[in-house]
Amino acid sequence: MLCLNIRPSVTGNELLNEITMNRRQLLQQLAWSVPALAMSKQLNAAASLIPGQSPFQPSWESLAAYKVPDWFRNAKFGMWAHWGPQCEPEAGDWYARNMYTEGSAQYKKHLEKYGHPSTFGFKDVIHTWKADQWNPEELVSLYKNAGARYFMAMANHHDNLDLFNSRYQPSWNSTKVGPMKDIIGGWAKAARKYDLPFGVSVHAAHAWRWYESAQGADKQGPFAGVPYDGKLTKADGKGLWWEGLDPQELYTQHHPLSRNSENPGSIHRQWHWGEGVYAPSNAYCENFYNRTIDLIDSYHPSFIYFDDTALPLWPVSDAGLRIAAHLYNKSIKEKGKLDAVVFGKILDEQQRKCMVWDIERGQSNQIEPLPWQTDTCIGTWHYHREIYEKKQYKNAQTVIHILCDVVSKNGNLMLNVPVRGNGTIDEQERSVVEEIGHWMAMNSEAIYDTRPWQVYGEGPAMEAAAPLSGQGFNEGKGKPFTAADIRFTTKNNSVYAIALGWPENNTLTISSLKATKTPSRVTLLATGERLSFTRDEEGLHVVMPQNRPELSYAFALKIS
Missing domain, CATH: 1.20.5 (Single alpha-helices involved in coiled-coils or other helix-helix interfaces)
Structure with missing residues (x-):
């Protein structure tokens, strides 16, 4: 007993x-x-x-008594700055882990740009990151003009560097190393200047397992057997730029390797702290808890996104539960109501009552009974120069199609635009953001403040929807959207039909409206024109104008 x-x-x-x-x-x-x-x-x-x-x-x-606040349900569209020191090499996602994987593209990039990871580790990459052209107010203004109704900034990543003046990560934070700037403080000030709810994303719970590759060494070549810098200690820094700093406060690698750690893909099966992961110490869990509470109490975010299964460190620690309760209670105490949001991934039915379910790079295939969010990016999460050079960003049409699909299913879209190490976005990204804003200026009535209709949509893309896997990751795996695909939202006494392409014969047939009451008016939101229509057993037939509006790859009809 x-x-x-x-x-x-x-x-x-x-x-x-x-x-x-x-x-x-x-x-x-x-x-x-x-x-x-x-x-x-x-x-x-x-x-x-x-x-x-x-x-x-x-x-x-x-x-489970949590209720999603109306501001989030009404906002529908947010922007995210997933920006930190891993953007400095401009070589894509998970750089601080993959640079220690012999033979990987980022390992090769690191050798070419910086040298071998035994002598130039990720701590040294942080030292090169200066963020010297960062203008948070200009970027947040751009995002608000694009139609964003909330803004999120990354507070730390799996690389374990806090991007704020952190009391519990006092040496390895962006005010003490790298840019010597309070990144979160700058983003928060800009978001509040433009009256956008401000939130943070927190990923550092996984540093314990994620950095295990830094304990390794090359197996072949001139550096075979020479350890990478993942096990260095404070004593090893004498005479170097990091003298007096303890690399273990960043890498946290004074522990045995998890089972099958040498296999780079094994971490994905251990993301939920199972499958042979070496369990984090109580000190590690409590430090993460203290850092996150410090972040919440110092910068007062309205929402917090966790890159975790359920909540951080669950089930080996209740740190995530304590953080969520703290944020909710803080909101009630300071605002008189529960106005905060916590995002988590891979939630069971009980957990979905406790927070907002986030789907990474993917969409649900039904109208969800509870509000949810998808997060995606026009490129890779961390800036990747190769995507710019090859012109491989998602275009505005793709983003708008995702937005319309997600909103029709009771969801929100959080969009990341990768920021370069210097703090700027490139001209291709800026063009995408500006075009999104142009479309939203014409059609956002069908997006903001809406709720799902009786059905979320119709058309061939529904029949070929890809199932979710893991955190989500079904984006782009189904049929591309066409003019035959329509998504629905509703507000007040109107239904909005958003067609994801212009009909070839200039007549749009909406079969889902064949059994409804004949509308009194159909309006093209982009121009304000009243359109002619008929209704029969096949549906509502709307005669479109001869001159298409701009950006007609998606257009909204207001059906009153």
């Missing part, structure tokens, strides 16, 4: 603290056993019943 170590005659606050402490200890000791998870649920339930405490307790049962 497992007994709780709780003293008699304690106050309500003391009892809550002791239950929470016992729950954390049990999770640490027995994280992978079924009995431990069952006990965790019992302890969570006990904690949530203690009177006189904050409305939300750090338990799934308590967090």
